[in-house]
Amino acid sequence: MDPSEVEFLGEKQLVSIVPNFSFGIIHLISGSVGPFRAGLPVKVPIWLAISLKQQQKCRIIAQEWMDIEKLNDSIEAEKRSKLFTKMPSNHFMDEAQMLLMVAPDDIPDADNIRTAVKDIWDLRMSKLRSSVIGFVKNAGTYAKLDHLTAMEINSIRSLLPDALDIMLHMEHGGKPTVLQSLNTTM
Amino acid sequence: MSFLNFDSYFSITEILVTEERIQAEFEQSLPNLGYLCASSKKDDIAPKTKLDIPLWLADALCRRGESIINWEIPKIFKDSYKEILEADACSVELCKWNQYFYELGLRLPRTTTDDNHKLAEFLLEVFKSRFRIIMDSEQNPFSTPLLRGQLSTLEKKLLVQGNSGKLQLLTWLNKGVKHIETSDVIDNIRKRKRLVV
Numbered sequence: 246m247d248p249s250e251v252e253f254l255g256e257k258q259l260v261s262i263v264p265n266f267s268f269g270i271i272h273l274i275s276g277s278v279g280p281f282r283a284g285l286p287v288k289v290p291i292w293l294a295i296s297l298k299q300q301q302k303c304r305i306i307a308q309e310w311m312d313i314e315k316l317n318d319s320i321e322a323e324k325r326s327k328l329f330t331k332m333p334s335n336h337f338m339d340e341a342q343m344l345l346m347v348a349p350d351d352i353p354d355a356d357n358i359r360t361a362v363k364d365i366w367d368l369r370m371s372k373l374r375s376s377v378i379g380f381v382k383n384a385g386t387y388a389k390l391d392h393l394t395a396m397e398i399n400s401i402r403s404l405l406p407d408a409l410d411i412m413l414h415m416e417h418g419g420k421p422t423v424l425q426s427l428n429t430t431m
Numbered sequence: 432m433s434f435l436n437f438d439s440y441f442s443i444t445e446i447l448v449t450e451e452r453i454q455a456e457f458e459q460s461l462p463n464l465g466y467l468c469a470s471s472k473k474d475d476i477a478p479k480t481k482l483d484i485p486l487w488l489a490d491a492l493c494r495r496g497e498s499i500i501n502w503e504i505p506k507i508f509k510d511s512y513k514e515i516l517e518a519d520a521c522s523v524e525l526c527k528w529n530q531y532f533y534e535l536g537l538r539l540p541r542t543t544t545d546d547n548h549k550l551a552e553f554l555l556e557v558f559k560s561r562f563r564i565i566m567d568s569e570q571n572p573f574s575t576p577l578l579r580g581q582l583s584t585l586e587k588k589l590l591v592q593g594n595s596g597k598l599q600l601l602t603w604l605n606k607g608v609k610h611i612e613t614s615d616v617i618d619n620i621r622k623r624k625r626l627v628v
Contacts, residue, residue, distance in 0.1 A: 248603035266500055295473060342604070374566065381562045405591055405594025409432055414435040415537065415555040 251399045252343065253338030255293040256330040260344065272327075291340065295347050303343060303348065307352040310334065316361035323368050331394040338366055338396045373397055377405060382410070434588055435534065444584075448534045449487035456481050486538065493540040505529075508536060508550060514559075520560040522590040523584040532583045533558065561586065569593035 257275070261430075268281040278289045284304060297303040301426030310316070322330045334340055341362040349355040373393070380388050390398065462477040468482055472605075476482075485491075492499045492596065505510060507528045516523060525532050536554045565586055582590060 248600050252603070287568035299576060378563055378566050381566075382559055400600055401594070404566070404589065407556075407592065408565075411435050411533075411585065411589070412555060415533070415551050415558060417551075 246399050246402060247337075247401065248396065249431075251395050252339045255339035256290060256295075256343070258291055258334065258336055258340055259288045260291050260340075261286045261288050262297065262303040263306065264295050264303045266302055291343060295343060297427060298347050298351075302408060305348040305351045307358075308334070308340060308344070310337070311344070311352060311358050312343070313354050313357050313361060314384050316358060316365065320361060320364055320368065323365060323372075328389075329369060329372065331392045332394055335394050336396065337394060340360065354426075369397060370400070373401065377401060381405075381408060434487065434585060435537070444531070444534060445462070445538075448531045448538050449485060449490065450628075451486050451505070451529065451531070451535055452483040453486055453489055453505050453539075454481060455484050455489050455492075455502040457500050459499055465593045485542075486535075502540060505535070506537065507532070508539075513553060516557050520557050521564055524581050525561070526580050530584050533585050535619055565590050569597055 246346050263284060263286050264281040266281060267283050268279060270277050270279040275290070278293060279287065281287055294303065294305055298305055315333075317331070319330065341358070345352060345355055345359050352358065369374075376388070457476055457480045463474055464476050465471055465473045467484075468480060469478060487501060489502050491500065499542075505542050512528070516618055528537055533554050536550055539550070564581070569590060
């Protein structure tokens with residue numbers, strides 16, 4: 246799965262904007278957005294917010310968690326804990342990436358937030374790597390994926406599932422596994 | 432798609448793996464097949480002749496009811512080589528031992544199920560301890576060519592796939608918001624339509 250596809254899923258998250266135009270409710274398959282009143286905040290999906298921002302029809306309000314103190318607290322918690330800590334959003338990396346890219350002028354302290362988010366990302370990625378290596382080496386039967394976000398899970402998708410598949414194959418001594426024989430009979 | 436699933440007639444991996452020669456001792460005499468043994472001038476192959484034959488042939492000869500040959504396990508799966516791998520699997524240049532180390536080990540004819548199971552278990556251990564190399568070099572998609580000599584084909588395939596995933600992630604991190612590209616299939620349909628017109 247391409248990271249931009251994960252980003253596409255992340256675009257469905259809601260964000261508050263302050264429109265500078267008035268418009269009725271827009272009915273979409275995924276739900277209705279609006280009505281838009283100039284100057285009053287309204288929650289819309291990120292993809293719409295980005296599009297409106299690019300046309301300079303709105304101002305984006307930073308997500309609640311995009312606050313340097315809260316992020317620094319998360320960094321500390323992440324450092325202290327052996328396990329993954331809960332992130333404010335299942336798509337924190339992609340949301341931050343998109344919103345900071347499109348609207349750095351609307352988000353206060355954008356540069357520091359970008360660094361903090363990157364710090365959290367790096368911390369979690371190295372944690373993820375070492376736990377994957379440990380998982381493979383000790384032949385764990387299951388892994389707890391609590392609080393892992395979509396982008397992080399996607400980042401090991403290119404390697405881990407296939408490695409586990411190879412290991413399963415070897416465990417069965419090269420014979421077709423139960424799953425494969427199921428597939429062929431179906 | 433599975434990396435180790437090569438039980439297909441047309442699988443190139445299967446063909447390459449079974450090309451490996453293993454030492455076999457004939458139990459029965461084979462009339463008129465003397466030309467297989469380059470050093471003898473007789474017409475027949477006598478019993479107790481030792482010959483290196485490809486795995487695909489050995490496999491077929493073993494499968495018959497009465498065994499025609501006695502094959503010997505390749506030296507890379509013997510105890511002395513096992514000890515090397517047990518000592519430090521990561522520093523072995525597996526590619527030089529055999530390009531298809533894992534596949535060959537799993538593909539060897541089945542004599543006793545117990546033996547085969549032990550070998551498979553051993554391969555699993557080797558793979559597990561060498562997984563670290565793949566994981567580490569996956570981090571750097573512009574990998575050093577030195578490493579290529581160290582990995583077996585299976586590990587290389589895994590590494591290439593991991594690298595491409597990593598590269599995608601890096602480009603995404605650098606570029607940020609970009610358009611999702613049309614899939615190749617759709618592009619080709621358009622081209623085909625143009626050709627028809």
